[in-house]
Amino acid sequence: MNNIRITKKFSFEAGHALYGYDGKCKNVHGHSYKLSVTVIGNPITDQANVKYGMVIDFGDLKKIVKEEVVMVFDHATVFNKNTPHVELANELEKRGHNVLLVDYQPTSEMMVLDFAKKIKARLPENIQLHSLKLQETDSSFAQWFASDNT
Template sequence: MSKIRITKQFNFETGHALYGYDGKCKNVHGHSYKLSVTVIGEPITNTENVKFGMVIDFGDLKKIVKEEVVDIFDHATVFNKNTPHIELAKELQDRGHHVILVDYQPTSENMVIDFAAKISARLPHSIQLHSLKLQETETSFAEWYASDN
């Protein structure tokens, strides 16, 4: 049977700051992220299965990505928990803001690595994560490919 790749796209808004960076991104700012999630597998051949002909139901993929990424990161501010931004994070949290503390510099590159691990862990065994593309702006994005890792 043929291996087929399917892709689902997601959008979310997230703020962040890059501690120690030498450019504008050291300041708290946000992006309208676009995340493309591509999985690979064989379409289901069992005619008795309600998902017959699908690699994975787009709705099932959507549920995984929403629960692991979109619902968590949308309208949140992400800071590296190992930087002095922790003080700003606490202040924002005390004022009712949704803050995520991660153990990495919250660049698109590191976020896409984090997302790949979270999504891969939730996929059915017959489906593999093929790639992720995290677009930060119209002209800037980071990509993760299983074949590279």
């Protein structure tokens, strides 16, 4: 086995509010999120394959993450669909804002779980999602590891 891990980094801007929270994050606010996606697999050994030597083409990984996460969450305001923030969300949508209603509290921890599920579903069969790191600020982040979730 010649497993190799490769990582691609992404960034997006998003706003959110944590309903029921007892701190500042109960207010609508935003973050410049940074997402690191690490996959693991064996480099392609078929010399006739145009992707010879690659675990996965970085461009292919970029396409998956952009479609599943970045293009969806970038410049969106994320609310839990089961909170009174729905009224605010509806008003923002009426005014042309990009609003996402999710079925979880939009913390970094819950977002990284959502992202893992979406990315795993799109990876080729021979490639495994190894880990995700979602940075909310320079000093605060949530991490997901496949080895912790088997």
